[in-house]
Amino acid sequence: MTELRDLLARTTEHALTYLDGASDRPVRRQVSAGELVAALGGPVPERPSDPAEVVDELARAVDPGLVVTNAGRYFGFVEGGVVPASLAADWLTSVWDQNPAFSALSPAATAAEEVCRGWLCELLSLPGTASAGFTSGAQLANLTGLAAGRHHVLRAAGWDVEADGLFGAPAVTVLAGQERHATVDRALRFLGFGTRSITPVPVDDQGRMRPDELERALGRGPAIVCAQAGNVNTGAADPLRRIGELTRAHDTWLHVDGAFGLWAAAVPELAHLTDGAELADSWAVDGHKWLNVPYDCGIVLCAHPDSHRAAMGLSAAYLARGGGRDGSDWSPESSRRARVFAVWAALRSLGRSGVAEMVRTCCAHARRCAELLASYEGITVLNDVVLNQVLIRVGDDDARTRAVAEAVQVEGATWLGTTTWRGSTAIRISVSDHATTHEHIDEAVRAVLRAARG
Known part of the structure; x- marks a missing residue:
């Protein structure tokens, strides 16, 4: 035990060294994949090595390739930071090594x-009876919600998809907005629908699904509608109340991809963005985005627990049931990390008001960023900044916009990426970290201006 204590103390020092220097180091260093592979690689080791030396070697080898996503200066993809209690709980999760597949494994x-x-359910204003599965992210959360929907609509049509598969099943109409996230298409592929089975619903200039176009597309027979709260480019949410009313009138399953946008429901002045979400049948949300828990963490919630369990349930003679909740009934994963401890710690430490303040502050930072950048000639803000996403374009020129993003990335003081919006290149700025301050936003703006001025 003494050797293990010494090893963990040494590991703690590596962690604290990283955290202490995170605010000063480049967000992303210019290092090649080949250099990292060379530092980590070589022939497979022939003999055991001292664990302390292994940890030292790992920390040294990967350091140039670490991207600092949790120190307030990362604005690339929608990646949250890590709140302190959740980080500590995640360390304990590794020590405890629990598997929540069955209550007998980990009560x-x-x-x-x-x-x-x-x-x-309380925070997101969803039905209190909704079931929940804890997944690796919104990808599997979307897959799970859509699998529950597939079961539900086909069962209503007299078909048992879990027993009989999709061959010969009644056709299921799948409708999704043209600006849906790519994980929705991927989830539908995994579920056997294929991307060509998706009927794309036209959207408005912010990427929101148009209910009038959805109403025209809805017909008879089994159907699933995929809406979203939080467009990955603009942050906009589909008009969920009207969509929910339409899907209920047509007896259609409604799934909401709310990876980050659904957290707006926790903020009183932003809750209008997700108004009507409670009318849906399933929802996907990420913990490692706006709840700021460590990777990986997604959550699927479902208003129809029987359909959720029917789509995901796992049983075998040797799998002992402990009488409590069995996680494998609600998630595609069986053996998995007990990521819920980090979720519990985040919610317990922040409370309702803390979650709301974290989301509120990130949105305020995004608005500040947009206002500052819009005041400079040659920079155009392309979206209505309703949440935490800012889209800008430099000189109304694709090449120049890309060049500015690349220059900011190389400089390293902050990091932001590019996207394609309505056929043109744009810089996307996502504010999702509780550690971000006004000073971080101001530095990001200055970095963009330095690059734009050449």
Whole structure:
């Protein structure tokens, strides 16, 4: 035990060294994949090595390739930081090494999942009876919600898809906005629908699904509608109340991809963006985005627990049931990390007001960023900044916009990426980290201006 204590103390020093220097180091260093592979690689080791030396070697080899996403200066993809209690809980999660697939394996982890299920329903203003699964991210959360929907609509049509598969099943109409996230298409591929089975619904200039176009596309027979809260480019949410009314009138399953945007429901002055979300049948949301828990963490919630369990349930003679919640009934994963402990710690440490303040502050930073950049000639803000996403274009020129983004990335003081919006290149700035301050935003603006001025 003494050797293990010494090893963990040494590991703690590596972690603290990284955290202490995170605010000063480049967000992303210019290092090649080949250099990293060379530092980590070589022939497979022939003999055991001292664990302390292994940890030292790992910390040294990967350091140039680490991207600082949790120190307030990362604005590339929608990636949250890590709140302190959640980071500490995640360390304990590795020590405890619990598997929440069955309550017999970990009564503690499955109890924490049940508690967090209730807390999340309250925070997001969703039905308190909704079931929940804890997944690796919104990709599997979307897949799970859509699998529950597939089961539900085909069962209503007299078909058991879990027993009989899709060959010969009644056709299911799938409708999704033209600006849906790519993980929706991927989830539908995994579920056997294929991307050509998706009927794209036209959207407005902010990427929001148009209810009038959805109404025209809805017909008879089994159908699933995929809406979103939080367009990955603009942050806009589909008009969920009207969409929910339409899907209920047509007895159609409604799934909401709310990876980051659904967290707006926790903020009173932003809750109008997700108004009507409670009318949906399933929802996907990320913990590692706006709840700021460590990777990986997604959550699927479902208003129809029976359909959720039917789509995901796992059983075998040797799998003992402990009488409590069994996580494998609600997620595609069986053996998995007890990521819920980090969720519990984040929710317990922040509380309702803390979650709201984190989301509120990120949105205020995004508005500040947009206002500052829009005041300079040659920089155009392309979206209505309603949440945490800012789209800008430099000189109304694709090449120049890309060049500015690349120059900012190389400089390293901050990091932001590019996207394609309505056929043109844009710089996308996502503010999702509780550690971001006004000073970080001002430095990001200065970095863009330095690059734009050449």
